[in-house]
Amino acid sequence: MDNLISKMENRLPQELLTFLRTAGEVADNQGQRLYLVGGAVRDLLLQRPNLDFDLVVEGDAPLLARQLAKASGEKPAIHRQFGTAKFRSGNLSIDLATARCETYSRPGALPDVTPGKIGDDLLRRDFSINAMAIDLTRNSFGKLLDAYGGLNDLEQRLIRILHERSFIDDATRILRALRYEQRLGFRLEEATEKLLREHTSMLDTVSGDRIRHELELNLKEERPERILRRAEQLGVLKALHPSLTGNGWLAEKFEQACQLQPLDPTLYMLLLIYHLTEEENEQLIARLSIVGELGRNMRQVLQLKPMLHTLAESDLPPSSIYRLLKHYSLTTITAFALACDTPIIRSRLELYLSDLRYVKPSIDGEDLKRLGLQPGPRMGKMLQALLEAKLDGKVNTREEEEALVRQWLK
Ligand code: CTP
Numbered sequence: 001m002d003n004l005i006s007k008m009e010n011r012l013p014q015e016l017l018t019f020l021r022t023a024g025e026v027a028d029n030q031g032q033r034l035y036l037v038g039g040a041v042r043d044l045l046l047q048r049p050n051l052d053f054d055l056v057v058e059g060d061a062p063l064l065a066r067q068l069a070k071a072s073g074e075k076p077a078i079h080r081q082f083g084t085a086k087f088r089s090g091n092l093s094i095d096l097a098t099a100r101c102e103t104y105s106r107p108g109a110l111p112d113v114t115p116g117k118i119g120d121d122l123l124r125r126d127f128s129i130n131a132m133a134i135d136l137t138r139n140s141f142g143k144l145l146d147a148y149g150g151l152n153d154l155e156q157r158l159i160r161i162l163h164e165r166s167f168i169d170d171a172t173r174i175l176r177a178l179r180y181e182q183r184l185g186f187r188l189e190e191a192t193e194k195l196l197r198e199h200t201s202m203l204d205t206v207s208g209d210r211i212r213h214e215l216e217l218n219l220k221e222e223r224p225e226r227i228l229r230r231a232e233q234l235g236v237l238k239a240l241h242p243s244l245t246g247n248g249w250l251a252e253k254f255e256q257a258c259q260l261q262p263l264d265p266t267l268y269m270l271l272l273i274y275h276l277t278e279e280e281n282e283q284l285i286a287r288l289s290i291v292g293e294l295g296r297n298m299r300q301v302l303q304l305k306p307m308l309h310t311l312a313e314s315d316l317p318p319s320s321i322y323r324l325l326k327h328y329s330l331t332t333i334t335a336f337a338l339a340c341d342t343p344i345i346r347s348r349l350e351l352y353l354s355d356l357r358y359v360k361p362s363i364d365g366e367d368l369k370r371l372g373l374q375p376g377p378r379m380g381k382m383l384q385a386l387l388e389a390k391l392d393g394k395v396n397t398r399e400e401e402e403a404l405v406r407q408w409l410k
Contacts, residue, residue: 005142024136032059108205208289225254
């Protein structure tokens with residue numbers, strides 16, 4: 001399969017095809033060469049949808065983008081200093097980048113970049129299936145460039161790195177490999193798997209932000225539980241933190257989690273850390289440079305865990321369940337409802353999620369004022385007491401609530 005014109009015509013939206021042809025012609029007129037690269041080529045060949053198109057210019061991408069903006073009427077965002085430009089049209093996103101040659105000064109460092117040829121640009125990529133390009137230049141439009149056997153690997157359903165140092169240069173590829181393997185239903189090519197296992201410790205060379213980013217992308221995939229299971233098998237979880245294990249339990253909980261709608265990927269993180277100690281949890285938070293909402297949720301899991309046994313007490317009124325859980329996020333409570341294996345505790349967590357958290361008294365502060373109460377801490381306490389009475393079924397109607405307030409005020 002040398003020329004992909006008919007595949008492109010069949011699979012790509014007409015508007016995009018026109019854009020690509022125009023872009024190829026404009027590049028040609030400027031004496032530059034233009035290629036479609038990476039995931040878009042892979043997905044075109046696999047007949048999978050993809051709305052992100054990466055173009056590589058052998059020459060100067062901003063120069064092409066400016067000329068193209070005149071020809072197409074589209075307005076790109078141009079970043080001169082990075083040699084890139086971005087066109088957006090509807091939900092299509094088209095990125096232009098100048099072909100680059102990368103070298104790594106040390107493992108895990110961001111690469112040193114110099115302008116290069118398309119061959120250099122493809123060689124710097126992660127896997128053979130992502131290292132193919134389609135020529136868009138006028139006379140060779142549709143011609144496939146496949147120097148690393150990507151097409152063959154697509155047919156054999158293999159994830160293969162391009163050279164032995166690949167995971168050393170950039171260990172985020174370890175997490176990416178797991179992602180593609182499960183997303184596409186492929187498997188790691190034998191030598192690639194061996195090198196991946198050998199180099200899991202290279203994850204230590206990568207910044208927390210970059211690891212977290214790849215991890216989060218993995219958790220957003222359709223079958224994150226499979227990625228996690230593989231991560232465990234290959235020693236990747238342990239490389240992120242020695243106490244992280246899957247041992248089947250996690251995959252089972254992930255499977256239950258992915259039935260939930262809407263699904264918050266944070267939930268997976270909370271299940272992942274469920275068995276960590278507070279100290280281990282803090283180490284992981286620091287390692288992955290986690291801040292904000294996710295960090296708060298991770299800490300909440302460790303805070304709630306020692307209190308959970310109180311939910312097993314017999315004759316526990318709903319108000320006590322509410323009082324314990326109201327301080328925690330819904331994602332944290334959902335994580336416990338999935339992770340906890342004690343039926344009574346689980347049913348009380350579920351009662352909170354499905355029912356108790358929605359309960360509100362019919363009477364509000366305005367009503368209390370009408371009944372003669374001044375705004376202040378006492379009013380807050382009374383609203384709280386009213387809510388608890390309602391949770392416990394002591395009052396059911398507005399009238400009953402009013403009667404109770406009058407009794408308190410006496
Ligand atoms: N790439 C790489 N090494 C990385 C990150 C990216 O070689 N650590 C290359 C791959 O060739 C990839 C391209 O850069 O195809 C774009 O990266 P990304 O947007 O992450 O991948 P896509 O294939 O576009 O997206 P996806 O696979 O998620 O559909």
